[in-house]
Amino acid sequence: MKLTTEQKAFVEDLLSRMTLEEKIGQMNQESPSIVGGFDVPFEELIEMMTDGRISQEEFGRIMATATQDFHEEDIRAGRVGSMMVNDPRKNNELQKIAVEESRLGIPLIIGFDVIHGFRSVFPIAIGEACSFDDVLFEETARMAARESRAHGINWNFAPMIDAARDSRWGRVSEGPGEDPCLGSRFARAKVRGLQNDRSSLQSYVAACTKHYVAYGACESGRDYNTTSMSVSNLYNVYLPAFRAAMEEGAATVMAAFNDLNGVPCTVNKWLLRDVLKGEMGLEGFVVSDANAIRECVVHGIAEDERDAGIQAVNAGMDMDMGTHIYKDYLQEAVEKGTVPMAVIDEAVRRILSVKVWLGLFENPYVPEADIEAYEKGLPAEHIALCRKAAEESMVLLKNEGALLPLNRKQKISLVGKLADDRNEVCGAWAMAWKPEDCVSIRTGLEAAGADVRYYPCGGPEGELNEEEIARACEEGDVIVAVVGETDAMSGEASSRADTRLPGRQRELLEKLLDSGKPVVTVLMNGRPLALQWEAEHLPAILEAWHLGIRMGDAVAEALLGDVNPSGKLSSSFPAVTGQCPIYYNHPSTGRPGSKSKFTSRYLDAPWDALYPFGHGLSYTSFDYSELRVSEADDALEIAVHLKNTGERAGTEVVQLYIQDVAASLVRPVKELKDYCRLSLAAGEEREIRFSLPKASLGFYDNEGKYRLEDGLFRIFVGGSSRDVLERELRITFA
Ligand code: NOJ
DSSP states (O other), X not given: OOOOHHHHHHHHHHHHTOOHHHHHHHTEEEOOEEESSOSSOHHHHHHHHHTTSSOHHHXXXXXXXXXXXXXXXXXXXXXXXXXXXXXXXXXXXXXXXXXXXXXXXOOOEEEEOOSSBSSSBOOOHHHHGXXXXXXHHHHHHHHHXXXXXXTTOOEEXXXXXXXXXXXXXXXXXXXXXXXXXXXXXXXXXXXXXXXXXXXXXXXXXXXXXXEEXXXXXXXXXXXXXXXXXXXXXXXXXXXXXXXXXXXXXXXXXXXXXXXXXXXXXXXXXXXXXXXXXXXXXXXXXXXXXXXXXXXXXXXXXXXXXXXXXXXXXXXXXOBEESSOHHHHHHHHHHHHTSSOHHHHHHXXXXXXXXXXXXXXXXXXSOOHHHHHHHHHOOOHHHHHHHHHHHHHHOXXXXXXXXXXXXXXXXXXXXXXXXXXXXXXXXXXXXXXXXXXXXXXHHHHHHHTTOEEEEEOOBOXXXXXXXXXXXXXXXXXXXXXXXXXXXXXXXXXXXXXXXXXXXXXXXXXXXXXXHTOXXXXXXXXXXXXXXXXXXXXXXXXXXXXXXXXXXHHHHHHHXXXXXXXXXXXXXXXXXXXXXXXXXXXXXXXXXXXXXXXXXXXXXXXXXXXXXXXTTOOBOSSOEEEEEEEEEEOSSEEEEEEEEEEOSSSOEEEEEEEEEEEOSOSSOOBSOEEEEEEEEEEOTTOEEEEEEEEEGGGGOEEOTTSXXXXXXXXXXXXXXXXXXXXXXXXXXXXXX
8 A cells, every 4th residue: 555745745734634523533433323213222232132132023123113323414524534334325425425515525434344255255264265276365355346346335344364273263264264374375365356456446445454463362262252372473373464464555454352461452552553553564544343442441451431542542543443432532632631643643644545545535436337237236257256266165075985076867865954045155244145146055056957856854053854864865876965054153253162063963964874875065164163073974075165155056066076176274173172272383292192191182082183274185186296305595496296196187286384393482393385276187297396485484483573593494295284295404594
């Protein structure tokens, strides 16, 4: 995000003409408030429904009589800088008030959660990351940017780039998984996709990287819970994706809800001012998460709202999402001198700079033609990209006896409620999909010409129908069971303490297996599940996540062999939940897990992952050989021979890992450093080369300093974090 000299001068001139109230207005984000129909605050109403005091039906009735307040008066008076609205014509109306009726005519920045696509919904991020396809990451973000901008949204609350290693946390679904290297590449590509297509003023949005920071490390995987960690762990694992996003010019950042080592990120001066704005060079602004400034009182870090607001703004929090605390208290705080004017000016300068960079002053409105174009339906190339993304994100976890792919002559009994529910394909945080765009697995199989009959039998919510199960087992040659989680079982506020298949789905699978018919399992879920029993008993398992609107097409193609699965896990899968958090790149222990008693192990579960990071099978096979490593001036040159040894074409993700064998701080047993994705015809072989900058072999210490330490390194290359060739090399950094 770079501004020209003229643009900078424009911002300074505007700033010099603003009253304090107008400045604070820029720092205030509003969402429509629900009014009428009830006499408790809206938040409490939601709570009443969640804890069962009122039913969903009652909630619906109340909402039908309620109206929305879009804060038009405040916008007109210059007391609102940003809105969160998902309605293009309403956005134009609100912009018109801001631009034509407020004293200085400053447009609104309009934000919304466009996490994995807008109307074109792509796979949830943990799934898309399994493609290891940086080009895809960027293309899907670019399409999301165009669709949201055509909807009057110019600021996407994405990418979510929290490293997450504990699948009890429901929000693992929203981010790119457990690894800082993959997470950083994902972050870069997403920022480029959202921000860099400047072919027209309607083609890009401001990215909002979130949640800053270490939200994914919340204790015990319970959402919003506390986070404690060493500085080196923070720098080596949780900050890299944010650093990468800043290097790519991400315009904004959203602070996380959690505290980090005792200080909530919302008021954490060190994190916001020193690290984010100072060291990592954020050029745009920071926004709080929803209601987070007020929550600082509940956190016990602020005595009251006034105190929370003062702490937040002084810590470097530029915009308040949804509490009105800045609006209510900052004027007085500046007058009393508890908040310096320079702090306010800095925040407003940052916010105005993003608005200028977005072109909002020249182009505040969405043309009606753009709105109508998307209302008509999705263009073919959008549908094609949704399908491609879905195809690349599936991971074949197991395929005993080459049960998959099926052939079109087989009679398929399709089982499981999720298989026939097009409303479930998009997953968590999909806010703008339309049912008519969504393809269920059943519809996908039928459209692909499979001989398929459908039997609901049971689903994640607990139901089980014995008669249907008996019929499904009798009538098909092969059973395809679709099991997993509903979209509401992952995402925000959806932590699970038991990450096995929910409901009676395991019982369902047992009954299907009892029939003696071959059972193919398709998983449709938002987190790595604990699959110990499934991995032991089921012959074929395809991890399909929530793949977005074209899920059904992609799953059908994979089952029938029209697409050869190529995804590799972006997160390790535990055997049992008790292993969480679990990740491949854990620090070496003095007693690595083994069969002997006094090692880092469990008495009742394996010590390592069931399916590790990077794992993923194909309908063909790949052979790695001749790993060579040599040292050039600034880089390691690495070459490996790869051959497709099977009988069909396939795509492989070649993964390069290192280990710093002995260092001044304990280092991970393996760390991903690079990867590439390539397709090989049956029998084709190729030499794959990586050039790994020596400067990337270091790590951050507990002072946050980057260190390159001479010594022995191991280099690994292979098709998963567990299955690699290995070389050793002693390196001296000049
Ligand atoms: C809360 C979530 O944590 C965040 O990810 C989201 O962007 C905001 N609310 C706005 O909806």
